[in-house]
Amino acid sequence: MRSPLRLLLPLALASFCGAAVLAHAQSTDLRFANPTRFATQTGETIYADVCQGCHMPDGQGATGAGTYPALAKNPNLSAAGYPVVMVIKGRKGMPPFGSQLTDQQVAAVVNYVRTHFGNDYRDEVTAADALAARK
Amino acid sequence: MSDTQETSIRRRDLLALIGTAAGSAAMYRAMTSLGLAAESSYSGPIRLDGDPKGASVLILGGGLAGMVAALELRKAGYRVQVLEYSNRAGGRCWTLRGGDTYTELGGATQRCEFASGLYLNPGPWRIPYHHYGLLDYCKRFHVALEPFLQVNYNAYIHSTKAFDGKPQRYRHVQADFNGYVSELLAKATSQRKLDEVVSREDQEILIQSLRGWGALDDGLAYKASFATSLRRGFDKNPGGGANGPPRISTPFGLSELLHSGMWQNLLQGNNYEMQATLFQPVGGMDMIARAFAKEVSDLIRFNAKVKAIHQDARGVTVAYEDASDPGKPLSATADWCLCTIPLSVLSQIDLNVSAPMQAAIDAVPYSPALKVGLQFKRRFWEQDDGIYGGISYTDLPIRLIGYPCTGYGDAGKAVLLGAYTIFGVPAYEFTSLSPTERVAKALADGSQVHPQYKEEFENGIAVAWHRNPATLGCSGAWTDDTRAKHYANLCAIDGRILLAGEHASYLAGWQEGAILSSLDAIGRLHRRVLAG
Numbered sequence: 233m234r235s236p237l238r239l240l241l242p243l244a245l246a247s248f249c250g251a252a253v254l255a256h257a258q259s260t261d262l263r264f265a266n267p268t269r270f271a272t273q274t275g276e277t278i279y280a281d282v283c284q285g286c287h288m289p290d291g292q293g294a295t296g297a298g299t300y301p302a303l304a305k306n307p308n309l310s311a312a313g314y315p316v317v318m319v320i321k322g323r324k325g326m327p328p329f330g331s332q333l334t335d336q337q338v339a340a341v342v343n344y345v346r347t348h349f350g351n352d353y354r355d356e357v358t359a360a361d362a363l364a365a366r367k
Numbered sequence: 368m369s370d371t372q373e374t375s376i377r378r379r380d381l382l383a384l385i386g387t388a389a390g391s392a393a394m395y396r397a398m399t400s401l402g403l404a405a406e407s408s409y410s411g412p413i414r415l416d417g418d419p420k421g422a423s424v425l426i427l428g429g430g431l432a433g434m435v436a437a438l439e440l441r442k443a444g445y446r447v448q449v450l451e452y453s454n455r456a457g458g459r460c461w462t463l464r465g466g467d468t469y470t471e472l473g474g475a476t477q478r479c480e481f482a483s484g485l486y487l488n489p490g491p492w493r494i495p496y497h498h499y500g501l502l503d504y505c506k507r508f509h510v511a512l513e514p515f516l517q518v519n520y521n522a523y524i525h526s527t528k529a530f531d532g533k534p535q536r537y538r539h540v541q542a543d544f545n546g547y548v549s550e551l552l553a554k555a556t557s558q559r560k561l562d563e564v565v566s567r568e569d570q571e572i573l574i575q576s577l578r579g580w581g582a583l584d585d586g587l588a589y590k591a592s593f594a595t596s597l598r599r600g601f602d603k604n605p606g607g608g609a610n611g612p613p614r615i616s617t618p619f620g621l622s623e624l625l626h627s628g629m630w631q632n633l634l635q636g637n638n639y640e641m642q643a644t645l646f647q648p649v650g651g652m653d654m655i656a657r658a659f660a661k662e663v664s665d666l667i668r669f670n671a672k673v674k675a676i677h678q679d680a681r682g683v684t685v686a687y688e689d690a691s692d693p694g695k696p697l698s699a700t701a702d703w704c705l706c707t708i709p710l711s712v713l714s715q716i717d718l719n720v721s722a723p724m725q726a727a728i729d730a731v732p733y734s735p736a737l738k739v740g741l742q743f744k745r746r747f748w749e750q751d752d753g754i755y756g757g758i759s760y761t762d763l764p765i766r767l768i769g770y771p772c773t774g775y776g777d778a779g780k781a782v783l784l785g786a787y788t789i790f791g792v793p794a795y796e797f798t799s800l801s802p803t804e805r806v807a808k809a810l811a812d813g814s815q816v817h818p819q820y821k822e823e824f825e826n827g828i829a830v831a832w833h834r835n836p837a838t839l840g841c842s843g844a845w846t847d848d849t850r851a852k853h854y855a856n857l858c859a860i861d862g863r864i865l866l867a868g869e870h871a872s873y874l875a876g877w878q879e880g881a882i883l884s885s886l887d888a889i890g891r892l893h894r895r896v897l898a899g
Contacts, residue, residue: 263796264764264808270792285735285798286472286833294472296836297452297672298712324714325839327732332792 269332275344278337282329283345291349298325304349312357315342316365330366335359409500412507413886415443415893422896425450425685425699427676428707429667430458432867432881434659435504436705436889437666443893448699449663450671450687452712453837456664457656459490460878463740463828464651471834477802480742480826484774485782487740488652489830490841491878492769492784493517496644498879500886501655505648508658515645516772518636519757521600525816526762529627534759534816535619540629542582542599543618546589549581557587591617632760640877647772655878671697675717676704678863703896705888707868707881709733711839720861727853731870733840734832735794739765739809741785741827746777747819763812764793785809785827789841798831805829842869842876858884865892 263281265271272281280289286300287293293302301308309315319338322328333341336359346353424440426433429451441447455461463469465481481487493515494501505512520541523534553574555561565573577583582594589595596602596615603614624630635641648654660667672693675686683704687697706713711733718725748754748770756772769784786809788794797805806827814820832841845854850873858871867885874880 263799264793267762267764267793268791270796281799282795283799285795285831286839288473294474294834296472296839297708298715298839300472300839322732324729325711325733327735327844 269334270329270337273337273340275340275342276348278333278341279344279348282333283341291345300325302349303345303351305351306349309346309351310353312342312346312353312355312361313365315345316357316362320362320365335362335366338362338365408883409503409886412503413439413890415439415889417893417897419444419893419896421446422703423447423682423701424703424705424892425683425701426666426705426707427673427685428452428458428709428868429456429669430707430868430881431460431501431656431659431878432707432869432885433458433705434656434663435882435885436707436867437663438659439886440889440893441663441666446701447666448701449667450673450685450699451667451669452672452690454669454691455656456660456667456669457653459838459841460652460656461488461490462651462653463487463489463830469828469830470836471802471831472836472839473834475802475834477828479740479828481740481782481828482742482780484650485742485780486651487738487782487784487828487830488647489738489740489832491652491876492647493641494646494648494878495640495642496646497639498874498877500882501879502646504659504882505655508655508662510654510658511649512646513649513773515647516756516770517641517643517645517758519754519759519770521752522754522757522770523752523759523768523816524629524632524761525759526627526629527815528762529623529629530619532815534761535627535629536600537632537759539599539616539619540624540627541633542595543589543621543624544630544633546581546583546595546598546618547621547624549577550583550587550589553577553581553583553587589618591615628762635758635760649773668699673708673716676706676864677717677719678704683863702863703892704864705885705892706864706866707885709838709840709868710843710870712837713866718864720864721856723853723856724859724861724866727857728866730849730853731843731845733838734790734842734844734876735798736789736841737786737794737797737805737829737831738784739786739806739827739829740782741806741809741813741820742780742782742825743820743823744780744825745823746771746781747823748783748817749775751819752817759816761812761816763815764788764797765809765812766793768813768816780825783813785813786829790844794831795833797829798833802829802831805831845870845875858888860891860895 262272270278270281272278287303291304293300316338318326320330339357339359339362342357423446426436426449429449433449437447437449463479464486465479465483467479468476470476520538522537524537524540525534556570556574581589582598583589593615599616601613602616605613670690671687672690673685673687677684682700682702684698684700688695710728710731714729754770755775756770759768765786766788771781788797806829810820810824857866865888867888869876869880871884872880
């Protein structure tokens with residue numbers, strides 16, 4: 233059940249910080265809706281709520297002492313199984329998200345990333361692929 | 368006389384002898400090695416006796432682990448050099464003040480607008496009394512400490528799902544929870560429902576203890592009374608003269624209290640890591656980093672981005688570049704390498720270590736902790752709410768509000784910790800926002816606890832650790848499983864390379880972990896060097 237206060241959030245933001253604060257174009261009002269699982273369901277909004285924290289809104293990644301790889305035009309995405317396993321199990325600096333995303337959400341965000349940011353891999357992954365990768 | 372007694376007397380005699388002959392530090396070390404003061408693995412200032420014969424150590428990372436090693440190894444006669452990625456010493460031992468700028472990964476730059484003397488510790492902010500290693504360095508370097516308040520009985524617990532979203536005082540929740548639990552247990556006992564598990568004699572003692580613990584009345588009930596108000600507070604406090612009589616307060620209903628979930632927030636201060644007494648350095652956590660830097664900054668090469676670490680039979684070569692002037696290959700060599708680079712970064716660096724150590728380096732993700740500092744025009748939490756230091760808790764994504772544990776009663780501006788979200792879904796969601804949006808979210812959430820936010824807010828700054836350029840995360844997120852598989856391999860000496868840092872400790876995310884792991888590593892390294 234969503235609190236009515238949540239609906240006031242955009243208004244509250246505007247009154248605190250004026251025009252400087254506007255909801256991100258890709259954001260979703262399901263952000264912060266569930267403290268244990270990501271609530272949002274589409275590939276685009278999952279990317280905006282989770283992935284862009286490190287891989288950045290434009291998918292370009294970032295580099296400091298280490299690097300968050302760019303997902304944009306990334307040939308490692310050509311085999312769909314690779315990003316599915318990465319999202320579920322993580323590797324090195326990439327945390328595992330398997331316990332916070334459903335199979336459907338994993339498939340949705342992988343399909344989104346593989347068809348955006350200059351990637352054009354049209355073979356879709358399914359929830360069944362995500363389920364299989366959990367093994 | 369039994370064997371046990373004989374042994375213990377002999378041991379005590381020995382200790383007395385050591386104490387007389389060598390002073391209390393030696394006595395403490397001896398006690399520790401004999402297992403009498405085994406509370407900490409810190410046993411006093413490290414002693415690296417013996418001549419390392421000019422051996423050199425290259426230390427990667429100028430945080431606390433790296434600086435402890437630099438300090439102690441140089442003292443022991445080693446030739447030491449430190450490479451640090453950022454342009455300051457201290458790593459996550461860090462404080463943001465007015466005038467500081469912080470650029471996170473992705474390029475967003477925030478300028479801290481705090482008034483003079485106000486600060487945010489984006490990383491560690493408290494020091495438990497049993498973090499003996501860190502406290503000993505503070506003592507040696509004369510870093511002034513003051514109490515950090517973890518538990519404040521007058522702070523709030525807030526749930527969006529209970530009491531119509533109105534925050535409740537910690538003391539109300541705690542007194543009522545203890546009171547009702549005591550009542551139920553005392554009544555069950557007196558009704559002989561626990562006969563199978565508690566003897567009759569013990570039942571009497573149990574009931575007596577619960578009557579006191581829960582402030583129960585003669586009928587073993589927890590209800591509004593002077594006695595229960597002495598626990599939870601009064602609606603009108605006892606006063607003087609004609610205005611003396613207090614007005615007692617009324618406990619919450621048991622069911623409402625249970626459903627509120629607020630009892631979850633009573634646990635924090637009971638955890639060993641959060642038990643009183645805790646400390647904070649006066650003026651900001653980086654007073655510790657500054658104190659170390661005063662000792663060893665001449666050894667540190669700043670802006671050094673490590674690209675590759677290569678060892679062979681003769682030594683270790685580290686390829687790096689100047690982060691402010693990239694593209695020009697630089698290198699440093701030494702006989703040994705102590706690497707304190709966070710695993711989130713080290714796992715990406717070309718490194719020739721054994722497969723088990725590499726697997727350990729690759730196995731630990733880093734937590735996405737987030738903190739937001741908010742400056743307000745006045746200390747309304749003190750002036751309006753009677754909250755002096757400590758923490759309020761909420762079920763909103765900000766998780767808590769931390770009040771300044773210093774400067775009480777000051778009439779001017781002050782800074783709150785407006786969000787501290789360590790793990791899980793909300794921390795990732797916060798990180799995915801821009802810094803400005805994070806501050807706005809902290810304001811929106813916090814204003815549900817303190818409506819004064821709207822009137823009093825001035826400026827804020829947000830640090831999401833996954834966006835931190837030097838660490839790519841907050842601290843190593845070990846699990847029981849990864850510890851069992853990888854921890855020993857991570858801490859092994861691999862040829863000429865060994866690792867240190869909070870990630871190489873069982874004190875994940877604590878500065879004490881960095882210090883103890885570093886002391887342990889250089890102790891083992893020193894023995895190896897002396898062994899030839």
